């Protein structure tokens with residue numbers, strides 16, 4: 485596709501390397517330029533409007549164009565645009581946000597550490613876990629287990645935790661001491677004759693087998709999303725968490741719940757931890773914490789984690805870790821206002837009320853012979869596509885569906901051949917119907933080309 489010289493598209497191709505993009509293809513096709521957003525919609529630079537069925541990147545909980553967040557940012561910018569939280573310094577917004585997070589935490593939490601992305605929150609969690617093992621005089625306890633198809637970020641360590649091939653291939657990852665256990669995806673991982681309940685128990689057994697094979701005294705922590713997002717929206721089968729958690733407890737393994745997508749209402753509770761009755765020692769948060777209006781993320785730790793870390797920092801004289809923008813006052817002020825909006829408008833109750841329609845319309849997509857499975861909970865879901873002619877081209881059908889959705893004014897995201905839907909929490913019933921009418925028409929259009 486050719487673009488006018490000096491157009492935004494041409495300059496983007498000239499100057500920008502994009503995340504999760506085939507760079508050579510981008511040089512050919514160029515970008516989609518999004519100019520503005522309002523509610524669940526965004527608009528491109530030709531004036532075309534889209535339903536943003538991914539809430540950006542699973543993140544814009546309160547919708548686009550929320551003036552209260554703009555005003556909260558402006559107020560804080562005027563007052564104190566930046567200050568840090570290193571070496572005993574602090575400021576109002578970071579304290580207030582930390583206090584708020586501890587007060588709404590789904591399980592008792594002691595301290596909050598602020599970071600700027602989901603990756604940084606998980607990376608910090610990992611460093612803290614290693615630091616704690618040393619503090620406890622257990623230097624051999626450094627291995628960490630995550631799951632195949634889990635997603636925890638893209639730093640060297642968190643890309644290693646992520647259990648997806650494209651985050652490892654050609655990066656020489658994963659690094660040592662990071663192990664992956666079975667993905668809780670029943671359809672693809674079940675063995676002959678296993679029903680869901682047996683499969684759930686076997687996942688826990690696989691985890692225990694791995695722990696025993698590696699030596700329980702070498703395993704420090706287990707990282708998991710309550711519902712896997714980027715791995716294809718995988719809701720664990722009934723009984724999975726009930727079987728997995730006792731294994732962690734049995735061997736004294738810390739549990740890090742990565743709530744970067746689930747947190748702040750997505751599953752119909754404020755946290756996925758509540759939805760699935762989890763007992764994590766650490767929780768990572770990002771995305772919907774500020775509706776991604778500004779980058780901010782957080783790691784919450786309980787007293788069991790905090791105590792030894794505090795002691796070790798005292799022994800050494802410092803917890804030698806920190807990002808310049810940790811607890812950034814403007815980002816923290818926006819996050820506080822965002823959480824206030826979620827609470828005032830009872831968006832969690834709203835998700836609970838409208839998610840049956842969302843889940844029904846998602847399930848109905850399976851009426852198309854192209855859809856082999858739908859998965860979801862709350863306001864998150866995916867429809868997986870498959871067709872005999874595309875068996876050896878993973879992702880190709882998903883890309884076709886994306887193009888058809890796009891033509892109709894719907895932005896989804898294909899994770900391979902799974903089409904994800906994760907709209908802003910403010911979506912209405914009528915808008916859910918619009919979204920799935922477009923998705924149905926798009927899938928139908930793809931099937932007509934086959």
Ligand code: PLP
Pocket residue numbers: 541600601602603604606635636637638709713714742743744745770
């Ligand atoms: N954890 C989960 C569950 C995520 O979905 C993501 C991003 O999608 C991350 C961590 C990484 O967050 P970030 O992209 O902000 O580094």
